[in-house]
Amino acid sequence: GEDVEQSLFLSVREGDSSVINCTYTDSSSTYLYWYKQEPGAGLQLLTYIFSNMDMKQDQRLTVLLNKKDKHLSLRIADTQTGDSAIYFCAESITDSWGKFQFGAGTQVVVTP
Amino acid sequence: EAGVAQSPRYKIIEKRQSVAFWCNPISGHATLYWYQQILGQGPKLLIQFQNNGVVDDSQLPKDRFSAERLKGVDSTLKIQPAKLEDSAVYLCASSSADRGTGELFFGEGSRLTVL
Numbered sequence: 001g002e003d004v005e006q007s008l009f010l011s012v013r014e015g016d017s018s019v020i021n022c023t024y025t026d027s028s029s030t031y032l033y034w035y036k037q038e039p040g041a042g043l044q045l046l047t048y049i050f051s052n053m054d055m056k057q058d059q060r061l062t063v064l065l066n067k068k069d070k071h072l073s074l075r076i077a078d079t080q081t082g083d084s085a086i087y088f089c090a091e092s093i094t095d096s097w098g099k100f101q102f103g104a105g106t107q108v109v110v111t112p
Numbered sequence: 113e114a115g116v117a118q119s120p121r122y123k124i125i126e127k128r129q130s131v132a133f134w135c136n137p138i139s140g141h142a143t144l145y146w147y148q149q150i151l152g153q154g155p156k157l158l159i160q161f162q163n164n165g166v167v168d169d170s171q172l173p174k175d176r177f178s179a180e181r182l183k184g185v186d187s188t189l190k191i192q193p194a195k196l197e198d199s200a201v202y203l204c205a206s207s208s209a210d211r212g213t214g215e216l217f218f219g220e221g222s223r224l225t226v227l
Contacts, residue, residue: 004154031214042116042203042218043155088154092214099168100216102154 004103006089011109018076020106022089025070029091032065034074037086037105046087047074076108084110114138116219118204124225130192133222137185137206143167145216146179146189147203155203161187191224199226 003025012018024032030051035043049056049063049072056063062075076083086105093099117136125131137144142163147155158177159169164184172179176195181187191198201221207214 033215040220042205042220043216044218045215048215090154099157099160100214102156104152104154 004089004091004101006087006103006106008104009107009109011111012079014079014081014110014112016079018074018079018083018108018110020074020076020087020089020108022072022074022103023070024072024089024091024101026091026093026101027067027070029093031092032063032072033090033092033100034061034063034072035088035090035102037088039085043088079108079110081110081112084108116204116206116217118202118219118222120222121220122223122225124227125194126227127196128193130190131194131224132191133189133202133204133224135187135189135204135219137187137204138208138217141206141208141217142184143207144181144187145205145207146187147205149201149203149221151200158189158202194224194226196226199224 006022031048033048034046036046037043047058047061049065060077064073086107088105089103090100119134144161146158149155158172159179160167161181164181179189201223203221204219205216
């Protein structure tokens with residue numbers, strides 16, 4: 001099974017906020033990432049957070065990191081139809097630099 | 113800057129046949145990865161190259177999968193013979209040698225269907 005766990009599906013109305021949650025396993029992970037995958041496309045980095053940070057904000061995106069609980073979340077403010085995609089949480093494995101562990105992805109569907 | 117290029121985009125073969133996928137990473141990126149993404153799952157690392165050397169191939173089914181990166185640039189992933197469970201999207205990714213954020217840049221993937 002996946003070492004990085006995510007909920008599989010989220011439905012949100014246009015204009016509302018979306019919150020996608022993730023739990024990870026490697027407490028020594030250096031970076032944690034959120035990737036976005038649109039249909040028929042590869043993964044694209046949305047944002048990342050360094051493990052010594054609690055929060056990072058980037059325009060409509062807010063990442064919260066709770067190291068004690070190994071919990072990562074991504075909040076998308078004012079969700080738009082173009083935000084409909086699959087969102088993957090990933091951790092970089094510190095003892096194997098450059099090795100990433102991905103979750104199964106959360107499919108976000110934005111309805112008008 | 114050109115992104116990660118992969119070909120073919122789609123391939124349909126019958127079980128026990130062979131297939132090869134090609135990847136051209138972003139210029140100057142030392143690290144190249146092949147991931148397998150089965151429908152409904154996250155990408156799973158198959159093999160990681162640093163220049164032309166293998167860093168990690170622990171998840172590669174070596175009885176049927178092989179990969180090479182002979183000149184430290186392009187890479188080829190081969191499956192022979194294919195099984196039904198190999199149906200997946202094969203994603204190539206690259207990253208620079210600078211540790212930085214370790215960001216992976218992905219290609220659009222090669223979708224394999226094994227009948």
